[in-house]
Amino acid sequence: MSDVQVTIVVSPRERFSYTQESLESIYQNTTIPFKLVYVDGNSPPKVQKYLQQKAQEYNFKLIRTDHYLCPNHARNLALEAVDTDYVAFVDNDVIVTPGWLKAMIDCAQDTKATVVGPLMCQHEPVHEEIHFAGGEAHIFTDVNGKQRLREKMYKQGHKVAKIISQLQRSETELCEFHCMLVRRQIFEQTGYFDAKMLNTKEHIDFCMTVRKLGGTVYVEPKSIVTYVPTVPLQWSDLHYYMLRWSDAWELASLAHLRQKWNLSEDYYFRHKYKALGWRRRMTILQPIVDRLTFGSKNRLLNKLFMYGLLAPAEKLLNHYLTNQYAKRWLNQPPQQPSQPVSPVMEPVVSHR
Numbered sequence: 001m002s003d004v005q006v007t008i009v010v011s012p013r014e015r016f017s018y019t020q021e022s023l024e025s026i027y028q029n030t031t032i033p034f035k036l037v038y039v040d041g042n043s044p045p046k047v048q049k050y051l052q053q054k055a056q057e058y059n060f061k062l063i064r065t066d067h068y069l070c071p072n073h074a075r076n077l078a079l080e081a082v083d084t085d086y087v088a089f090v091d092n093d094v095i096v097t098p099g100w101l102k103a104m105i106d107c108a109q110d111t112k113a114t115v116v117g118p119l120m121c122q123h124e125p126v127h128e129e130i131h132f133a134g135g136e137a138h139i140f141t142d143v144n145g146k147q148r149l150r151e152k153m154y155k156q157g158h159k160v161a162k163i164i165s166q167l168q169r170s171e172t173e174l175c176e177f178h179c180m181l182v183r184r185q186i187f188e189q190t191g192y193f194d195a196k197m198l199n200t201k202e203h204i205d206f207c208m209t210v211r212k213l214g215g216t217v218y219v220e221p222k223s224i225v226t227y228v229p230t231v232p233l234q235w236s237d238l239h240y241y242m243l244r245w246s247d248a249w250e251l252a253s254l255a256h257l258r259q260k261w262n263l264s265e266d267y268y269f270r271h272k273y274k275a276l277g278w279r280r281r282m283t284i285l286q287p288i289v290d291r292l293t294f295g296s297k298n299r300l301l302n303k304l305f306m307y308g309l310l311a312p313a314e315k316l317l318n319h320y321l322t323n324q325y326a327k328r329w330l331n332q333p334p335q336q337p338s339q340p341v342s343p344v345m346e347p348v349v350s351h352r
Contacts (some may be wrong), residue, residue: 006105006181006274007035011074013091013178014244014279015237016043018228020050027058032102034088035058036141037078041069041208067329068240070249071177072193079192089180094227095126096179103223104181108168114183114215115207117175118223119167120162120237125203126226130163134172137204138211140260146264149257151204160224167221175217176203178328179225189213196256198249200272205257232287239321245279246322247315253259277315285310 007024012068026036038060040051048064055062063077070279075089086108088101104116133155139147154165171175180203190209197205207217233241242247258265289305296302 004033004035005084006088006101007037007082007084007086008033008090008152009037009039009078009082009103010090010092011039011078012041012043012069012240012244013071013093013227014241015093015230015233016047016235017237017239018093018230019043019047021228022090022092023051023054023096026090029096029098029100031099034101035082035084037081038062039069039074039078040064041074042240044069046236054176055056064143068243068325070195070198070244070268072197073195075177076192076195083087085184086259087182087184089177090225091178091227093229094178094225095280097127097224100223100225101181104220107218107220107223108181108183111169111171111218112215113169113171113218114186114210115175116181116223117172117217117218117219118225119160119164119219119221120176120178121224121226121255122229124228126228127224128160129156130160131227132156132176133158133221135174136172137174137207139208139263142264144218146265146266147262149204149261149263149268151268158308164221169220169222170231172217172219173211174207175219177352183215186210186215194256194260196252198253199244199246200250200253201257201265202253204259208261219228219299229283232282233283238284241283241322242280242318243325245277246275247317248322248326249318277311277318280314280318281306285314 008030010023010026036058038051038055040062042065054060061081063081072269079087084155086105088104100118104118107116108115112330117134118131119130121129122128123129132153135154136150138150140150142148151174157314164266190213193202194205210217250272254269257263285306288310289302293301293304
């Protein structure tokens with residue numbers, strides 16, 4: 001294994017029920033030698049057993065914790081075990097295509113890029129609809145002298161078949177952690193990922209940091225990867241999903257991003273505050289509303305069940321679960337998630 005150039009790091013994104021499909025996709029479609037480090041943040045027993053079996057079969061390093069992990073913390077655990085020139089960070093709910101990894105490494109070698117992202121697709125059927133084909137992530141100063149964040153994702157929602165011929169390798173400003181190849185040497189400058197970025201915009205923070213240090217970010221459309229969200233979730237995914245997209249974690253992440261980059265609390269952030277919990281409403285509550293209303297498309301009826309009944313109760317439950325996690329795993333009192341607050345401290349991990 002001394003000539004292996006890359007380590008694939010797989011970590012939890014928001015659920016565990018797609019673990020097998022994703023891992024098998026990696027082993028079936030990766031054509032070059034690689035090492036693999038898998039971070040298992042408290043998956044349910046069935047998934048835990050599967051990963052233990054596969055770790056023995058494929059001889060990869062398995063890191064398990066007995067509690068859920070925020071994404072950057074999971075990646076930091078894996079980084080300690082990486083000794084190759086490149087590291088490919090992959091979420092545990094993606095499907096890759098043949099040659100996906102070689103194409104990104106070729107791009108990094110040809111362009112000297114620090115970070116390379118694939119043509120990122122979304123949903124099933126896989127590899128048909130674009131989620132992300134590069135984008136913008138930078139700070140600008142407005143006419144009032146305030147520093148503001150510009151974020152934009154290119155080509156989202158477009159069909160791959162219609163525009164793939166128009167896409168080409170190019171420098172960009174943004175790559176997401178669904179799948180991201182990174183030159184390991186950059187961590188000598190950045191240190192570990194910022195663990196105060198608990199659940200959102202950590203990709204923006206990292207890419208802006210890389211570019212601030214003189215590194216470059218590229219998108220390579222010859223590499224195609226799809227992330228596969230699902231509605232409704234399996235029961236065993238609900239607790240982690242609610243914590244992963246909790247109001248408290250999102251508010252803490254946004255507050256830290258503003259403070260770290262000296263950003264104005266403008267419309268961008270106010271919009272994020274207003275939309276708190278939208279993933280949970282869409283993924284957890286909407287299927288319940290559909291059943292209660294027998295699939296009715298009546299907007300008033302849907303709004304009554306969603307915002308009059310379910311959303312307030314779910315928000316209380318979300319706050320309770322987040323606070324219980326904070327009491328057990330974070331070295332500080334639980335946060336009040338009703339308004340932007342200072343970020344929580346980094347979790348302390350215990351290994352099994």
